[in-house]
Amino acid sequence: MTNPLYDVAIVGAGPAGATCAWYLAKQDIRVLLLDKAKFPRDKFCGDAVIPRAQRHLKRMGVLDQMVEAGECLFTTSGGFVSPAGIECLSDSTENPSGTPMSVKRIIMDERIVRAAQSAGAELVEEVAIDKVAFDEQAGTWSAHSGSKRFHARTLVLADGAHSKLARSLGIVQNSPGAICSRSFIEGGTHSFETDGICYMERDLLPGYAAIFRHPNDELNFCTYIIPGGKAVPSDLKVLHQGLLDQNSIVRRHLGSGYKIEPMKGAWLRLGGIPKSYADNLLIIGDAAGHIDPLTGEGIQFAMEGAEKAAQTLIEAFRVGRFDEQFLSAYQDKWHKEFGSKFGLAEKASQLMARYPELVDSMAKVANQRDDEFFFAWADIMMGEAPWSAFLRPKLAIPMAAAAVRELWTQRFSPSRRRVAATGA
Ligand SMILES: Cc1cc2nc3c(=O)[nH]c(=O)nc-3n(C[C@H](O)[C@H](O)[C@H](O)COP(=O)(O)OP(=O)(O)OC[C@H]3O[C@@H](n4cnc5c(N)ncnc54)[C@H](O)[C@@H]3O)c2cc1C
Structure with a gap:
């Protein structure tokens, strides 16, 4: 035949x-x-599955099946932690563009x-x-x-x-060229309170670590190593474990005694x-x-x-x-x-790796503004709004001002230079 x-x-x-x-x-x-x-x-x-993907899942009937079966969780609470440890958390239930979901x-x-x-x-x-x-x-x-x-x-x-x-x-x-880890943390063994948080650690930038909650309270902890920063793919295991053991905010969010599976890892092109x-x-x-x-x-x-x-x-x-x-x-x-x-996304990632202070400034601005500001920023990150939306005065002015302030304070201010010179 x-x-x-x-x-x-x-x-x-x-x-x-x-x-x-x-x-x-x-x-x-x-x-x-x-x-x-x-x-x-x-x-x-x-x-983490963002709204752009959810639209295809909806068309295929898959989204409704997963919602009905309770297999996915819409990430309505969470945010990010900046390199200086500023926690920027928000409730995005009301974001008209939708929220990521975990499945x-x-x-x-x-x-x-x-x-x-x-x-x-x-x-x-x-x-x-x-x-x-x-x-x-x-x-x-x-x-x-x-x-x-x-x-x-x-x-x-x-x-x-x-x-x-x-x-x-x-x-x-x-x-x-890039790599990422994954470890599931057993539900009921941790004290993580929100649905999802990205941890923008200085030594990991432009990569980051993230925790996403599943509907059964299990957590997904992963660490992305993206080219352009200090970290290289062979550092994956050390950085993944280092975040869990040494990052005081990750430790506080997870609590002690949680059960975590051994790290897995895979490549990203x-x-x-x-x-x-x-x-x-x-x-x-x-x-x-x-x-x-x-x-x-x-x-x-x-x-x-x-x-x-x-x-x-x-x-x-x-x-x-x-x-x-x-x-x-x-x-x-x-x-x-x-x-x-x-191309622009790659440049943005290089910029973050070079000037982590920019991420700190974003966290500070977002914490001072209303939900609408946070949604506008999230929409750009999820690809719901174009990058040019960053140029809208509502985002551009406070962010530019905060970026200059943060760079000055952390890099160039006389007191900062004195500290650097004396090593104090
Ligand atoms: C650790 C990690 C975390 C990530 N986190 C996210 C995230 O949170 N959100 C997000 O959007 N993206 C994330 N990504 C990226 C995401 O996983 C991929 O973009 C997505 O899986 C791409 O789908 P794909 O179908 O192209 O490839 P895959 O999902 O890899 O599917 C490829 C398929 O090809 C099959 N296959 C391979 N070789 C052969 C062969 N020779 N013959 C027959 N079959 C073959 C494999 O079995 C597999 O089923 C992450 C990636 C990694 C590694």
Whole structure:
């Protein structure tokens, strides 16, 4: 019996691959979704899912399922702690743009895969694809797993941050540059009072640590190491443990005697790859570097990029064109939607690493202003408002004034210089 020829084969059934499969199957495209794991499968993550991703989950019916089953928690209380230890906490229940939610990936990812299957995608689990090859004459791709072969007119690579398959084709050339840890803390064993807090430690910037609460009171503690600061990926274990043992605010928030699992860690590919297409081929999600260089978050871009890839392929099938020139429209689409902001996000992260005082000044301003100020700031961080919103007088004036004041006090004031000179 000959192998069937699918319209699209997708390697990797994480949020990127499964969402892409859902959008394609909804338009009656014949989709094959391949994953080396068997679902439900875990994925090391901070488990924070922002409103941009929630919109796709809503469309797929997955958000309502999770809310109904009590599997997710909307993060309405929390905020951040600045490098100088200023706690900036707020209640964002009233934010009209919504709030992040936490959900375990072992739950969410399976629900997305099942939605894709219900829409008509065919799922094959426990197949680790070790090679992909393009038959130029036939204009088809084959995906190989040992002696098994899968054939499709087009191929979507959604195999995560290592991008092993795109690297094997020479389209992606480097290793992922950022890393993040995760440890669950058992519910009922800690004294954490809010839903989520980011800890912006001086030595970790532009990375940070975060705690998010799950509906069952379990906590997710993770530590992001983002390039550009003092910390390097090999410091992960030491910094993760150091925060738990030595950061007095983390210690106060968690209390003593909590039960925590051993640290896990995984890589992040930040900032988007320069080319995410080839003949009959697209690359999406972490494999395409669709992670925010400032926050390290990528679920929303995995899903938005997946939708853009599906739109491009649906159009390709409509006109019967699969060459790389035609498929380059996908790169333009994701770049316009979110990729064009990656450069600025990277610069902002470098600035934070160089001048941690700026984060202190933001915390001070936010603590002095009303909720509206906090929401405006949160909207920019969640990608609900453009970065240019920082230039609105309501944000720009108090923030600029506070930044100058903070830099002066912490770096340049005569008393500060005296302290530095005497070492006192
Ligand atoms: C520790 C950590 C914390 C994070 N925290 C957050 C957060 O709080 N919020 C947020 O938005 N983002 C976060 N991220 C980023 C987020 O996890 C990713 O952006 C997201 O998972 C991308 O989805 P994806 O589908 O591209 O990749 P993945 O979720 O990695 O899925 C890839 C899939 O491909 C499969 N696969 C891989 N290779 C093969 C192969 N050869 N053959 C077959 N199948 C294969 C894997 O089994 C997997 O199911 C975090 C990342 C890390 C590492």
